[in-house]
Amino acid sequence: MARYGGIDLGGTKIQTVVTDEAHEVLGSARHPTPTTGGPADVTLAMIAALQEAAEDAGVSRGELTAVGVGSPGAVDDEAGTVTSARNLPDWEGTYPLAEKLETALLAPVGLSNDVNVATIAEFELGAGRPFQSILGVFWGTGVGGGVVLDGQLWEGRGAAGEIGHMVVKSDGRTCPCGRVGCMEAYAGRGAMEVRAREKADEGEKTVLFEIMEERDKPRLSSGIWERALARDDKLAHQLVDRAVDAIGVGVASALNLLDVEAVVIGGGLGLRLGEPYVERIREAIMPHLFADHRPPEVLLASLGDLGGAIGATLLAAQQAPLPQR
Numbered sequence: 001m002a003r004y005g006g007i008d009l010g011g012t013k014i015q016t017v018v019t020d021e022a023h024e025v026l027g028s029a030r031h032p033t034p035t036t037g038g039p040a041d042v043t044l045a046m047i048a049a050l051q052e053a054a055e056d057a058g059v060s061r062g063e064l065t066a067v068g069v070g071s072p073g074a075v076d077d078e079a080g081t082v083t084s085a086r087n088l089p090d091w092e093g094t095y096p097l098a099e100k101l102e103t104a105l106l107a108p109v110g111l112s113n114d115v116n117v118a119t120i121a122e123f124e125l126g127a128g129r130p131f132q133s134i135l136g137v138f139w140g141t142g143v144g145g146g147v148v149l150d151g152q153l154w155e156g157r158g159a160a161g162e163i164g165h166m167v168v169k170s171d172g173r174t175c176p177c178g179r180v181g182c183m184e185a186y187a188g189r190g191a192m193e194v195r196a197r198e199k200a201d202e203g204e205k206t207v208l209f210e211i212m213e214e215r216d217k218p219r220l221s222s223g224i225w226e227r228a229l230a231r232d233d234k235l236a237h238q239l240v241d242r243a244v245d246a247i248g249v250g251v252a253s254a255l256n257l258l259d260v261e262a263v264v265i266g267g268g269l270g271l272r273l274g275e276p277y278v279e280r281i282r283e284a285i286m287p288h289l290f291a292d293h294r295p296p297e298v299l300l301a302s303l304g305d306l307g308g309a310i311g312a313t314l315l316a317a318q319q320a321p322l323p324q325r
């Protein structure tokens with residue numbers, strides 16, 4: 001009777017699950033990602049979060065069959081290392097994450113890129129299940145993407161699927177990646193916050209930062225954007241409209257090249273704004289779609305917030321047992 005652990009390591013939270021062999025969730029936990037320290041501190045927080053999920057599932061230490069991790073940064077699946085994860089504290093060099101976790105958790109650990117893990121999760125277990133080819137679009141702080149073609153994840157030479165850096169305006173705004181005109185420069189929650197701050201400083205009225213202070217948040221979270229939209233904040237509407245438009249242009253360009261069967265929209269902001277905004281993205285794609293007589297399905301990710309962690313348990317299921325000691 002297999003018991004899999006899944007860890008979704010994010011810039012703000014560490015989400016963990018423990019599942020059975022059918023990847024049904026038996027227990028889960030969520031901890032904030034440490035904002036100080038370094039890889040070792042983040043690793044300790046990951047272990048604590050997974051142990052809490054295991055307790056929740058009634059699984060004791062040493063009983064996990066295997067563990068999977070979706071991580072940001074440059075992930076070397078073979079070596080089990082993570083290098084220069086921008087959103088994690090002081091994670092500059094190469095850190096042997098899989099080995100450290102294996103020692104602490106007494107289970108084999110598999111590691112992969114977080115967005116690829118989330119894409120595979122939607123493909124195998126979520127909204128992408130009926131299809132052979134999908135494009136996953138994860139609309140959050142940045143905009144991540146994953147491509148599955150003929151049932152296989154397409155990684156290119158390791159950097160495929162960067163939908164957030166599709167160019168939607170050749171002389172456009174500067175992206176967090178340093179280039180100009182990327183989709184993420186308009187649609188990433190990080191870039192949207194920068195733009196909102198600029199507009200507010202120019203004297204434009206908005207409730208965005210009031211809500212942020214009321215709720216004692218360090219940044220404009222997805223929930224704050226949702227509240228501002230509900231209060232009909234003009235600037236919030238403008239920036240979200242611009243984001244939807246940029247996603248439409250970028251995704252349509254990707255579709256013209258790949259002609260996949262379905263687009264699955266997830267990510268913090270995507271999940272929070274939900275189906276009404278998926279419908280708007282569907283509409284924003286259409287004017288730019290070459291084969292517009294036969295548009296692909298555009299669907300909301302169905303595994304929700306747990307998608308990344310559940311996807312990581314798919315990775316766990318591929319791990320060979322640790323050698324007996």
Ligand SMILES: [Zn+2]
Nearest residue numbers: 165175177182
């Ligand atoms: Zn970019």
